[in-house]
Amino acid sequence: MKPKFNFYYFIKKIHLFASLAILALLIMYLTTSFMMIYHDYFKVTKKEDSVAVAVMSEQLSEANWPSFLDQHKIHGRLVNEYLDRKGNLIRRYEKVGHATEVIIFKENGSVQINRKEFNLAGKIIGLHRIRGYGGKIQYNIYAVLLDITGISLILFAITGVILWLKLLKHNKIAWMILILGFLYVSSIIGYLIFI
Amino acid sequence: MKKSLVIKLHIYAGIFTSFYLLVFGFSTIILNHDILLRNDIVTKQWDAEIIIDTTLTDRQFAENIRDQIGFMGWVPPWKYQRNASSFKFEIVRIGKNYELSVNLQNGSVEIFEIPGGFLDVFNGLHFFNGNIPNAPFFVRTWQVYQWLSLFIMGLSLILGIWLWLKYSYRPWQGFVFGSLFIVTIIIMILI
Numbered sequence: 001m002k003p004k005f006n007f008y009y010f011i012k013k014i015h016l017f018a019s020l021a022i023l024a025l026l027i028m029y030l031t032t033s034f035m036m037i038y039h040d041y042f043k044v045t046k047k048e049d050s051v052a053v054a055v056m057s058e059q060l061s062e063a064n065w066p067s068f069l070d071q072h073k074i075h076g077r078l079v080n081e082y083l084d085r086k087g088n089l090i091r092r093y094e095k096v097g098h099a100t101e102v103i104i105f106k107e108n109g110s111v112q113i114n115r116k117e118f119n120l121a122g123k124i125i126g127l128h129r130i131r132g133y134g135g136k137i138q139y140n141i142y143a144v145l146l147d148i149t150g151i152s153l154i155l156f157a158i159t160g161v162i163l164w165l166k167l168l169k170h171n172k173i174a175w176m177i178l179i180l181g182f183l184y185v186s187s188i189i190g191y192l193i194f195i
Numbered sequence: 196m197k198k199s200l201v202i203k204l205h206i207y208a209g210i211f212t213s214f215y216l217l218v219f220g221f222s223t224i225i226l227n228h229d230i231l232l233r234n235d236i237v238t239k240q241w242d243a244e245i246i247i248d249t250t251l252t253d254r255q256f257a258e259n260i261r262d263q264i265g266f267m268g269w270v271p272p273w274k275y276q277r278n279a280s281s282f283k284f285e286i287v288r289i290g291k292n293y294e295l296s297v298n299l300q301n302g303s304v305e306i307f308e309i310p311g312g313f314l315d316v317f318n319g320l321h322f323f324n325g326n327i328p329n330a331p332f333f334v335r336t337w338q339v340y341q342w343l344s345l346f347i348m349g350l351s352l353i354l355g356i357w358l359w360l361k362y363s364y365r366p367w368q369g370f371v372f373g374s375l376f377i378v379t380i381i382i383m384i385l386i
Contacts, residue, residue, distance in 0.1 A: 016355075016359060016363070019352070019355060020359075020368070020372040020375075021375060023352075023372065023376055024376045024379035025379060026348075026352060027352075030349050034345065037324075037345075095386065096383075096386050127383055130386060131227045132227055132229060133227075133228075138382055138385040138386050139386055142383070142386050143227055145379060145382065146223055146227045147223075147224060147227055149220075150219075150220045150221070150223035150224035151220065151224070152220070153216045153217070153219050153220030153223065154217060154220035154221065156216055156220075157214075160209040160210070161210070163206075164206045164210060171206075174206055174210055177207055177211050178210050181210065181211060181214050184340065185214040188334065188337055189313070189316050192289055192290035192291070192316045192319075193290050193310070193312065193313060193316050
């Protein structure tokens with residue numbers, strides 16, 4: 001006999017698996033959110049240094065650029081590349097807790113490397129802020145995990161409400177929390193849109 | 196603790212945070228894909244009159260005009276443009292931007308309104324902490340709601356995991372999701 005499909009069981013499993021799949025990220029987001037709220041206790045500081053590097057033009061070729069980055073210990077992925085007003089090429093690299101700006105001067109082809117290294121609080125909070133695809137494989141895996149997190153949070157909320165309706169449909173406290181929460185959030189959204 | 200009580204608490208906590216979870220989920224996807232939700236279309240334009248105080252710095256002047264007109268928002272200094280006859284600046288906040296052009300001769304102000312719309316506001320709640328200059332008390336209460344939502348979300352998570360471990364844990368789930376937990380931590384260390 002074909003087993004009967006149990007909708008409640010199915011939704012319960014989605015709810016559970018959606019939360020377990022992103023548990024590490026949820027813990028990180030909750031922790032870093034509180035660190036940002038209490039920023040006076042978790043002060044973000046950074047060490048900055050700047051070095052000028054004399055280079056041969058072939059070192060700056062696309063083919064040799066990765067070895068230039070390795071040689072000068074420039075970590076992370078390229079997040080921005082542009083020409084400044086003077087025509088100098090600026091490349092910015094970011095890794096959690098590190099930010100490096102490489103300036104390739106138009107005039108003489110010399111290079112300046114400006115580094116920032118954040119303290120532990122800055123590194124942990126950096127995890128909250130890093131996002132998007134691009135760069136080495138670990139950044140792309142993280143971006144996939146962020147997409148899974150986004151979808152899971154939405155599923156988590158929707159399945160949670162479905163489970164509640166099944167379990168405690170007539171519970172007045174639960175209804176009160178839902179209605180007051182909805183009224184409050186929609187009032188804030190409405191105010192910010194229309195006022 | 197009784198199972199029924201834990202389930203109730205988990206449900207109450209979950210319902211309380213459900214709106215915040217939706218905001219977080221939506222904005223996580225939007226941010227991860229760099230989707231632009233705000234446009235630059237001016238939907239309304241009108242004029243106002245202000246009293247010009249020539250003793251103020253540009254920043255104080257912009258804030259003074261904002262206060263005289265009764266807007267809420269920040270006045271970013273990198274948007275100031277001054278010449279002999281006019282002063283232009285922007286007032287920015289979640290949900291709406293205003294471009295203002297002040298005639299320094301007669302005190303008239305041209306105001307251009309650029310609304311963000313529902314999706315922009317919904318997404319912006321991720322970063323919003325209720326603290327906007329000139330915001331009314333009602334809007335400032337968002338920081339309390341935000342704090343409570345985060346705290347209760349943590350509580351709900353702990354209760355949910357406790358329920359899972361105590362009543363529906365299966366070894367394969369521990370293996371799969373435990374491995375995923377460790378892999379996620381490793382990725383966080385590597386990025």
